[in-house]
Amino acid sequence: MLLRLQRVRELMEARGLDCCVAASPDNVFYLTNFANFIHERPFILVVTKIGAPQFVVPRLEIPHVRARAVGDLELVEYPEFPAPAGSTWADALRALIPRGARTGVESTCPLMVHDVIPGTRVPNDVIDDARMIKTAYEAGRIAYACGLCTDAMRALFAGAKPGRSLMQTAPELTGMTLMRVLRDNPVTNMLATKLQAVFQPPSVSHDPHNFTNVAMAMTEGGPHVGIMNFVVNGYDSEIERSFFLGKVPEAAKRPFEVMMTARRLAFELTVPGAVMGEVDRRVNDVFRSAGYGEYLLHRTGHGIGVTGHEGPFLAEGDDRVIEPGMVFTIEPGVYIPGVGGFRHSDTLITTERGNVSLTEGPDSLEAVTLPVS
Amino acid sequence: MLLRLQRVRELMEARGLDCCVAASPDNVFYLTNFANFIHERPFILVVTKIGAPQFVVPRLEIPHVRARAVGDLELVEYPEFPAPAGSTWADALRALIPRGARTGVESTCPLMVHDVIPGTRVPNDVIDDARMIKTAYEAGRIAYACGLCTDAMRALFAGAKPGRSLMQTAPELTGMTLMRVLRDNPVTNMLATKLQAVFQPPSVSHDPHNFTNVAMAMTEGGPHVGIMNFVVNGYDSEIERSFFLGKVPEAAKRPFEVMMTARRLAFELTVPGAVMGEVDRRVNDVFRSAGYGEYLLHRTGHGIGVTGHEGPFLAEGDDRVIEPGMVFTIEPGVYIPGVGGFRHSDTLITTERGNVSLTEGPDSLEAVTLPVS
Numbered sequence: 001m002l003l004r005l006q007r008v009r010e011l012m013e014a015r016g017l018d019c020c021v022a023a024s025p026d027n028v029f030y031l032t033n034f035a036n037f038i039h040e041r042p043f044i045l046v047v048t049k050i051g052a053p054q055f056v057v058p059r060l061e062i063p064h065v066r067a068r069a070v071g072d073l074e075l076v077e078y079p080e081f082p083a084p085a086g087s088t089w090a091d092a093l094r095a096l097i098p099r100g101a102r103t104g105v106e107s108t109c110p111l112m113v114h115d116v117i118p119g120t121r122v123p124n125d126v127i128d129d130a131r132m133i134k135t136a137y138e139a140g141r142i143a144y145a146c147g148l149c150t151d152a153m154r155a156l157f158a159g160a161k162p163g164r165s166l167m168q169t170a171p172e173l174t175g176m177t178l179m180r181v182l183r184d185n186p187v188t189n190m191l192a193t194k195l196q197a198v199f200q201p202p203s204v205s206h207d208p209h210n211f212t213n214v215a216m217a218m219t220e221g222g223p224h225v226g227i228m229n230f231v232v233n234g235y236d237s238e239i240e241r242s243f244f245l246g247k248v249p250e251a252a253k254r255p256f257e258v259m260m261t262a263r264r265l266a267f268e269l270t271v272p273g274a275v276m277g278e279v280d281r282r283v284n285d286v287f288r289s290a291g292y293g294e295y296l297l298h299r300t301g302h303g304i305g306v307t308g309h310e311g312p313f314l315a316e317g318d319d320r321v322i323e324p325g326m327v328f329t330i331e332p333g334v335y336i337p338g339v340g341g342f343r344h345s346d347t348l349i350t351t352e353r354g355n356v357s358l359t360e361g362p363d364s365l366e367a368v369t370l371p372v373s
Numbered sequence: 374m375l376l377r378l379q380r381v382r383e384l385m386e387a388r389g390l391d392c393c394v395a396a397s398p399d400n401v402f403y404l405t406n407f408a409n410f411i412h413e414r415p416f417i418l419v420v421t422k423i424g425a426p427q428f429v430v431p432r433l434e435i436p437h438v439r440a441r442a443v444g445d446l447e448l449v450e451y452p453e454f455p456a457p458a459g460s461t462w463a464d465a466l467r468a469l470i471p472r473g474a475r476t477g478v479e480s481t482c483p484l485m486v487h488d489v490i491p492g493t494r495v496p497n498d499v500i501d502d503a504r505m506i507k508t509a510y511e512a513g514r515i516a517y518a519c520g521l522c523t524d525a526m527r528a529l530f531a532g533a534k535p536g537r538s539l540m541q542t543a544p545e546l547t548g549m550t551l552m553r554v555l556r557d558n559p560v561t562n563m564l565a566t567k568l569q570a571v572f573q574p575p576s577v578s579h580d581p582h583n584f585t586n587v588a589m590a591m592t593e594g595g596p597h598v599g600i601m602n603f604v605v606n607g608y609d610s611e612i613e614r615s616f617f618l619g620k621v622p623e624a625a626k627r628p629f630e631v632m633m634t635a636r637r638l639a640f641e642l643t644v645p646g647a648v649m650g651e652v653d654r655r656v657n658d659v660f661r662s663a664g665y666g667e668y669l670l671h672r673t674g675h676g677i678g679v680t681g682h683e684g685p686f687l688a689e690g691d692d693r694v695i696e697p698g699m700v701f702t703i704e705p706g707v708y709i710p711g712v713g714g715f716r717h718s719d720t721l722i723t724t725e726r727g728n729v730s731l732t733e734g735p736d737s738l739e740a741v742t743l744p745v746s
Contacts, residue, residue: 039682040675060670063580080672082690111487111496112480123484167555175544182540182587190587207436214555214563297433299453302413309412317455 001071004031007130008047012104019048019097020104020126023113026306027106027127028055029234033070035192036061041081042089044113046096056092068189090116131305132312133325138235138305139349142327144184145237146347146358148177149228152197153239153361156226160370162245165217166198173197173228181232192234199226205242205341208297208333220246220372223256223340229308236308238329239359240345246372248365251339255292256365259342262286262332263363266300266314270328271354276318283332284316292334301329304347326350327358374444376510377404380503381420385477392421392470393477393499396486399679400479400500401428402607406443408565409434414454415462417486419469429465441562463489504678505685506698511608511678512722515700517557518610519720519731521550522601525570526612526734529599533743535618538590539571546570546601554605565607572599578615578714581670581706593619593745596629596713602681609681611702612732613718619745621738624712628665629738632715635659635705636736639673639687643701644727649691656705657689665707674702677720699723700731 008031012020022028022045029035031053036043041058048054052072057065059077066075076096078089085091090112097103097118104124105114114121134142152173159169174195181195182188201218204210205225218224222244229238242256262283269279283300287293299315304327312320314328326349333343344363348355362368381404385393395401395418402408404426409416414431421427425445430438432450439448449469451462458464463485470476470491477497478487487494507515525546532542547568554568555561574591577583578598591597595617602611615629635656642652656673660666672688677700685693687701699722706716717736721728735741 039680040684040686041682061582064582064585067583067585080670080688082686082688084690088690105484107485108483110481111478111484114484114487115496123488171548186588187585188587190584209434209437210440211563212437212440212560214561215559297453307412309414311413313413313455315453315455317457317461 001031001033003135004130005047005053005071007133008127009049011126011130012047012049015104015124015126016102017104017122017124017126018101019046020124021046021093021109021113021117022106022127023110024106024108026310027131029192030127030131030306032073033234034065034068035189035234037191042113044089044093046093048098054096056089056096058089094118128311131310132303133323134305134327134349139325139327141233141235142237142304142347142349143358145230145232145235146239148180148230148232149237149239150359150361152177152228152230153226153241156197156199156228157243157362157370160218160243160245161372162220163217165215166211167214169199170197177230185233189233192231194231196227196229199224200341202340206335206337206339208335208341208343218245221249223252223342225341225343231308234306236304236306237359238304238308238345238347239361240331240343241361241363241368242342242344243368243370245370248369249339252342253365254290255334255336255339255342258287258290258292259332259334259344260363263330263344266330266332267348267355270301270314270322270330270348270350272322272324272350272352274322276312276314276320276322277316279322280314280316287332287334292336295334295336297335298333300332303327304329322350324350324352374404374406376508377503378420378426378444380506381500382422384499384503385420385422388477388497388499389475390477390495390497390499391474392419393497394419394466394482394486394490395479395500396483397479397481399683400504402565403500403504403679405446406607407438407441408562408607410564415486417462417466419466421471427469429462429469431462467491501684504683505676506696507678507700507722512698512700514606514608515610515678515720515722516731518603518605518608519612521553521603521605522610522612522720523732523734525550525601525603526599526614529570529572529601530616530735530743533591533616533618534745535593536590538588539584540587542572543570550603558606562606565604567604569600569602572597573714575713579708579710579712581708581714581716591618594622596625596715598714598716604681607679609677609679610732611677611681611718611720612734613704613716614734614736614741615715615717616741616743618743621742622712625715626738627663628707628709628712628715631660631663631665632705632707632717633736636703636717639703639705640721640728643674643687643695643703643721643723645695645697645723645725647695649685649687649693649695650689652695653687653689660705660707665709668707668709670708671706673705676700677702695723697723697725
């Protein structure tokens with residue numbers, strides 16, 4: 001936590017900020033290890049140049065914060081929401097901002113929080129930016145979650161057969177994983193743990209966010225897409241695989257191979273020094289030159305950390321440069337109505353020497369074509 | 374949906390707004406039936422005086438929106454986030470706001486959305502305010518979810534015995550409920566369904582948000598607190614019960630009775646015409662005059678609807694007047710370290726003639742003292 005606080009303060013210094021305010025539960029978790037969900041009672045963290053960060057919390061939650069928070073924190077309580085004028089969360093927050101301070105405010109800051117901050121307010125995602133480079137501890141937590149994803153995908157493949165429905169596989173895979181999480185982590189925080197283990201059959205795999213029908217089932221052929229996204233004690237991880245049962249339809253062979261070419265290029269290009277938007281453009285060019293430009297729905301990859309989708313982005317329009325210690329998904333995909341969706345995803349970390357994948361699984365067409373007994 | 378849109382437009386008219394912008398997933402769900410979780414790709418709804426609401430969505434999610442949204446909507450897509458300048462979500466949003474409009478902006482509106490709205494921006498929770506009075510459809514959905522809560526609490530009581538752990542009961546109760554939800558609602562939306570079925574043993578019940586240890590188990594005596602909070606297809610519900618196993622400790626008898634007195638008064642006072650803060654003050658006075666003022670942690674109750682905690686609030690500091698069609702939890706409680714937490718919660722709806730509880734369960738000391746076989 002100290003390392004992270006230090007990094008945030010270095011960025012504050014570089015950007016001429018005296019103070020920054022975090023209302024995003026993700027940014028609060030990053031600096032405190034305290035997970036909350038958004039409801040009407042705000043939790044607001046104030047970081048100034050020196051001293052323990054100050055944390056405005058509802059009185060009701062003080063023991064909860066003490067049980068979960070890590071590192072030095074000064075707790076500033078307010079009585080039950082909304083509370084009479086003069087003793088509200090807004091009064092508590094206002095009193096913490098140093099007179100005349102330039103305060104960095106998150107781009108996701110709720111308007112009501114922004115509006116009560118006195119002094120000069122500067123839109124600046126100083127904590128989000130600090131989060132982009134992982135500490136060794138964070139890399140370890142993400143690697144652990146990635147191991148669980150890898151094992152769950154293996155279990156999905158082992159049990160795959162025509163007729164298996166999402167309603168059957170999802171509770172089995174999340175149940176199995178949760179038991180392991182609880183055994184490995186005696187102080188598991190369920191508010192910071194969320195397991196998503198799903199698949200799409202060929203009929204909907206061209207529409208990557210479609211889980212409208214939980215009764216949908218595997219069928220012979222493909223492409224299916226299996227998806228494991230596990231947040232474990234606040235750290236997220238992802239693996240995804242296109243797969244086939246028994247046979248590969250003729251129309252699926254070429255898009256699968258183009259996706260594999262794009263994927264190999266994405267792994268090769270995602271290294272320190274590369275410009276993120278440029279990686280995406282070159283990977284998209286693989287699809288475009290194969291005639292699949294109109295079937296692109298998403299970017300090459302996204303950052304992952306205390307959330308499952310966060311900056312930096314391997315996406316056209318993101319002109320930042322890749323640095324060592326960033327964690328990305330690599331998941332170029334193509335979605336052809338009537339044929340299906342083609343996407344493998346892995347989570348990798350960049351290093352001085354290139355990158356290392358934290359998830360692993362079969363990826364060649366033979367390896368993801370599963371026998372039907 | 375049309376009824377809700379009409380109510381929002383009436384409030385816009387009364388407040389002199391030409392337009393309002395919703396970025397809150399709860400407000401978007403309320404007006405579209407489309408549930409999303411917050412990530413970096415914004416979903417933003419623009420409501421003007423006439424015509425279908427306009428909905429800015431990522432291209433990737435267009436089929437998902439079409440599958441779930443209800444009512445007339447004009448979809449305005451943007452390419453994959455962050456996207457090159459000129460084709461971002463912000464560009465799409467800016468183009469939709471009528472020239473010179475006075476636009477209502479939610480108090481939870483992310484700063485980045487607020488900052489790109491042209492014209493006059495007026496902080497105004499017009500949709501949140503419309504949500505306070507439930508339509509008949511909403512009341513029906515909430516009553517259905519309340520029935521599931523009632524049954525799950527009955528099941529918790531039926532299986533209660535010393536040694537039963539949270540790790541055992543929680544998956545059983547949520548599993549049982551989920552099966553029923555899927556059977557009753559063939560088009561269940563898992564993004565809008567969240568089942569929480571937990572309890573606290575006497576050792577932590579004085580600290581109402583403490584679920585640090587999932588291995589914690591029921592013991593002889595009490596007070597335990599059982600908690601069912603079920604969001605089912607976007608509508609929330611809650612029942613909570615203090616309970617005892619086998620025997621009631623002497624020190625628990627008086628606080629239980631004081632809580633019951635406060636609870637009876639809360640049911641009596643929560644009727645149209647009453648001022649919310651005044652209800653809370655009078656209920657809190659029951660605890661204060663019994664000498665328990667220092668053990669109060671929260672208000673008498675809160676609104677419930679498309680979220681589990683929302684306005685209006687039966688809380689000191691909320692000076693609004695209760696109207697028919699509001700849904701509240703009634704849950705006065707007292708938390709005494711070394712003795713435990715005392716709280717029953719029910720979900721009620723106010724009517725022209727008073728109020729009706731949508732959850733039901735035993736509440737007297739005898740009825741919540743369960744036999745230990």
